[in-house]
Amino acid sequence: MITKENIKKIIVKKPLTLDCGKIINNYPIAYETYGTLNEKKDNAILAFHALTGDQFVSGTNPITNKSGWWSYAVGPGKAIDTKKFFVICANVIGGCMGSYGPDSIDPTTNKTLGTNFPVITINDMVNAQYNLLEFFKIDQLFCITGGSMGGMQVLQFVANYPDKAKTAIPIACTASHSAQNIALNELGRQAIMADQNWNKGNYFNTNLSPDKGLAIARMAAHITYLSKKGLQEKFGRKLQERDDLKFSFDADFQIESYLRHQGSVFVDRFDANSYLYITRAMDYFDLIKQYNGNLSEAFKTSKTKFFIISFTSDWLYPTSENKEIVIALNSAGADVGFIEITSDKGHDSFLLDVPDFLKSIKKFLEANY
């Protein structure tokens, strides 16, 4: 049985200089794989997870006993067909599913790091995961892909390692975190830090944890993952197991009950400090600034073939921001395709059963393998 203690991981010996200046080494990268790496080692796909994801892409997540976060897209016969491709996914550093993160033990104190963990960036995440290529002795990945923060990692990966991915599918993402997105992440962080159980991040050594704050952060984020129209169609003003309003602060409406549920189940599987660190990394992401205001410079030396996907009702990373990436790629002379998928399911579309989206990925992979 897989537990958090015996989760698959590599220990990276090679020192990594983080963007904050700190050097780390001997740190774990937890990962999972699906399918079989062929002899030529040309069928590997590295999937990058989003804010609250982990390495368990498909099938049942052995820790949460829920479906993997990309079960609609990844599996035998699916869009990312594991009968054909070898899918690798790693927990990002800063995460809470076995990779080096704020819940890691500090060997010098034998306590969890908490907020002694360094502030990391998308660049740091990508550089840490790059070690998996050496571990699997893969010279070039067939594809790198991911949605949301996963898409940001795709962009950063190509910028850092221009010849290491034959193809790339960044989905529903941005090259530079917007003011609204920073504001929404800051809201979540403030909710966590306002919970007195957070205890400045040192809650691992207490019996208390900032569950209420983390649940509020999740509720806030969850609203942004869905579209106004999608919420209206799914919930509208439907009442929760009652015939009429109760004139109280109970959950009268289904949407209230749903949100509370989303908050309460989230705290069972996610760590509040990880939420702080990963949202910070997203807010710090600005590939445009990394290349002095010219995004096309990030892709100038790469031969990677790109396929960019956005969703009509995604207001968190709208089509306009995805198109900026397309423009920069075109400006760099890159091979780039783009599709905006019609969906009322908002930003979450990339995680859901959206047939046009899944078919687009499947066809792109088949055509380029």
Place this chain on the structure above:
Amino acid sequence: MITKENIKKIIVKKPLTLDCGKIINNYPIAYETYGTLNEKKDNAILAFHALTGDQFVSGTNPITNKSGWWSYAVGPGKAIDTKKFFVICANVIGGCMGSYGPDSIDPTTNKTLGTNFPVITINDMVNAQYNLLEFFKIDQLFCITGGSMGGMQVLQFVANYPDKAKTAIPIACTASHSAQNIALNELGRQAIMADQNWNKGNYFNTNLSPDKGLAIARMAAHITYLSKKGLQEKFGRKLQERDDLKFSFDADFQIESYLRHQGSVFVDRFDANSYLYITRAMDYFDLIKQYNGNLSEAFKTSKTKFFIISFTSDWLYPTSENKEIVIALNSAGADVGFIEITSDKGHDSFLLDVPDFLKSIKKFLEANY
């Protein structure tokens, strides 16, 4: 000097049956007026405030020492010209500026009501404020107006009192609170109730108050009052008094600092329980359901001349929802005008210096007086 103790108010003796079934009487309605009521008493404008507003529309709010919430629109020579019109504004019941609310003293216990205050509705608010017409012996108001929750009150007022307003200007509002809006309000309520100082609403009698929870609620709401584009133009990724990222959880970005400031100043002027009650009233608002699914029935017997205003970048009460009101009014054979104002300032546009908006109100009032 005006203090919370000697604020202008009427005590309503006549019993009012609330939507929850409870009957209230001898309750205070705090109000303010601007300009002079003429002899014919045909120049009165009743302005309804939004969620966190109060009766201090114009000039300096004597309690907060800040500008009144509608200072751009109301004053001598302004869009709502107080040299010409007599503007009345009352604090809604459920509020915290002198009207009957959760901070009112329960005479039977001599303690504040807290969550013993009844859950109220927009309908209750409007019926309570109607008593001001009798107090001022005004037979018909020249105009009723308000934005956001103020606009909801305008719609409810015409439905309840079809011959009591000559004209009506509902701004940036809706006839039925959407699932997304309920979700956003529920997020704010959960943030307040998660603060252990909230103490199930009985914090008035402790030295503690749920400031952190209320600040989170305000931050969340504030993000929704501004547009993505407006935030990007005003803040973008500008840093807060620093040359580079600090790799910490301090406010690196101006938008973070701004949000924290919005949260912290709000708790000095607003009561957490009022926030719960007023957001609940907004969520309960569904004028369409009140008229059995046919909104035009709400306006069928009214002769009120309507002018509906929405803003292009308002995603909280978008133009589409304002147009539903226009359609219902047309369907009721009402006299109705409509304008969508181009503005990047989001929902907050109705409170700000948006010249086309202010000019539209001014011209409508002049043409119809």
